[in-house]
Amino acid sequence: LGGNIKETPIHIVHIAVEMAPIAKVGGLGDVVTGLSRAVRDLNHNVDIFLPKYDCLNLNNVKDFHYHKNYFWNGTEIKVWHGKVEGLSVFFLAPQNGFFNAGCVYGCGNDAERFGFFCHAALEFLYQNGFHPDIIHCHDWSSAPVAWLFKEHYKHHHLSKTGVVFTIHNLEFGAHFIGKAMTYTDKATTVSPTYSREVSGNPAIAPHLHKFQGKKAAKEALQNRLGLRRDDLPLLGVVSRLTHQKGIHLIKHAIYRTLERGGQAVLLGSAPDSSIQNDFVNFANQIHSQYHDRVRLCLLYDESLSHLIYAGADFILVPSIFEPCGLTQLIAMRYGSVPIVRKTGGLCDTVFDVEHDRDRSQAQGLEPNGFNFDGSDAKGVDYALNRAISTWYENRDGFNTLCKTIMEQDWSWNRPALDYLELYHATQSVNCDINSIAEY
Numbered sequence: 517l518g519g520n521i522k523e524t525p526i527h528i529v530h531i532a533v534e535m536a537p538i539a540k541v542g543g544l545g546d547v548v549t550g551l552s553r554a555v556r557d558l559n560h561n562v563d564i565f566l567p568k569y570d571c572l573n574l575n576n577v578k579d580f581h582y583h584k585n586y587f588w589n590g591t592e593i594k595v596w597h598g599k600v601e602g603l604s605v606f607f608l609a610p611q612n613g614f615f616n617a618g619c620v621y622g623c624g625n626d627a628e629r630f631g632f633f634c635h636a637a638l639e640f641l642y643q644n645g646f647h648p649d650i651i652h653c654h655d656w657s658s659a660p661v662a663w664l665f666k667e668h669y670k671h672h673h674l675s676k677t678g679v680v681f682t683i684h685n686l687e688f689g690a691h692f693i694g695k696a697m698t699y700t701d702k703a704t705t706v707s708p709t710y711s712r713e714v715s716g717n718p719a720i721a722p723h724l725h726k727f728q729g730k731k732a733a734k735e736a737l738q739n740r741l742g743l744r745r746d747d748l749p750l751l752g753v754v755s756r757l758t759h760q761k762g763i764h765l766i767k768h769a770i771y772r773t774l775e776r777g778g779q780a781v782l783l784g785s786a787p788d789s790s791i792q793n794d795f796v797n798f799a800n801q802i803h804s805q806y807h808d809r810v811r812l813c814l815l816y817d818e819s820l821s822h823l824i825y826a827g828a829d830f831i832l833v834p835s836i837f838e839p840c841g842l843t844q845l846i847a848m849r850y851g852s853v854p855i856v857r858k859t860g861g862l863c864d865t866v867f868d869v870e871h872d873r874d875r876s877q878a879q880g881l882e883p884n885g886f887n888f889d890g891s892d893a894k895g896v897d898y899a900l901n902r903a904i905s906t907w908y909e910n911r912d913g914f915n916t917l918c919k920t921i922m923e924q925d926w927s928w929n930r931p932a933l934d935y936l937e938l939y940h941a942t943q944s945v946n947c948d949i950n951s952i953a954e955y
């Protein structure tokens with residue numbers, strides 16, 4: 517990368533429907549915040565446009581204030597502004613109630629709500645004389661930006677602006693995503709190697725640079741969940757509960773850990789009510805069987821998630837597929853040993869202590885976890901049993917592994933430079949609507 521990337525500030529506008537930690541559902545929210553912070557730290561200008569959900573976590577917004585209103589398509593849109601982790605965020609509140617639904621996703625008309633938001637955000641840029649160099653949109657939810665921009669704005673006003681589109685999860689809205697790809701200047705998939713500047717809980721993060729912090733975190737976790745305060749191997753799972761995430765393997769691993777005398781904690785919620793009910797039954801059964809060694813918390817809870825990452829010895833991520841996967845990266849930041857299925861981003865970032873020395877050293881890293889192939893109980897047992905045995909039989913080795921993991925750098929600095937290169941490339945080719953750079 518040439519020095520000019522640092523010398524010439526560019527202006528990037530993200531149009532997104534999630535942002536950590538104020539409106540986060542999954543990894544998309546982490547990427548928007550982490551990438552924006554790192555790009556801003558390289559002296560570029562970043563603005564983020566987000567719907568003003570009624571369920572926003574406003575405690576984490578500084579200088580929150582009413583900015584102005586405008587009209588689009590007969591609807592009044594009120595605009596608020598504030599700072600989130602030092603980033604400038606515009607909150608759009610269309611006065612048609614679209615974002616007063618108590619949730620980010622899950623209304624019957626999500627496509628209509630987000631489509632409206634995308635168009636309203638572009639209209640705001642237009643009416644207020646913004647000339648961003650780059651508009652960056654994400655996943656199916658803000659994919660309409662790609663074609664609305666090309667159809668309605670590019671030739672009238674914002675001719676110098678390039679559009680970048682990032683796919684976080686192809687599982688959702690494949691139709692929208694395909695359409696956006698044909699209208700965008702550059703499309704990327706989230707890259708695996710990336711992310712540490714996620715929404716760490718500031719209250720506990722400073723401890724974690726010290727290895728001693730792990731013991732305290734484990735006790736805090738056991739206290740908070742009413743688990744027996746013994747030094748037992750503790751398995752953590754933090755996940756959306758969907759088939760993508762390998763729920764049958766999660767259940768199996770919880771049983772196996774308990775059978776081997778360990779403790780297990782799961783934090784997760786299922787968008788599908790039949791899966792949620794199934795887990796409620798599973799929880800009832802397993803809580804009565806192993807009452808002081810297991811907790812299944814079937815909800816979404818940001819602060820508990822960080823306590824689990826910090827307090828667990830291992831974090832299990834047995835996804836059937838995983839485009840990027842932030843869970844294992846957050847776990848490593850906290851010095852928890854990842855146990856993952858060898859797929860997608862999990863395969864790219866977790867290197868088995870026994871089998872992947874060459875592969876990890878090619879990345880300049882030491883091996884940092886346990887992995888497995890296959891999608892049945894035998895597979896997950898293979899990785900889990902080795903991890904638990906290491907904990908029981910070679911505690912010094914296990915502790916050394918935790919330290920190694922914590923020292924590895926999964927920061928946003930590198931992806932930020934990659935994205936800047938992409939932003940610059942986008943500006944120089946922004947007439948070539950079909951060029952696609954895969955990261």
Ligand code: ADP
Binds near residue numbers: 821
């Ligand atoms: P995906 O985006 O497919 O859900 P990722 O691994 O990319 O998967 O990102 C998941 C993010 O969501 C992580 O930051 C994880 O900590 C968080 N997360 C998942 N489930 C919960 C939950 N129940 N409570 C709190 N955070 C959660």
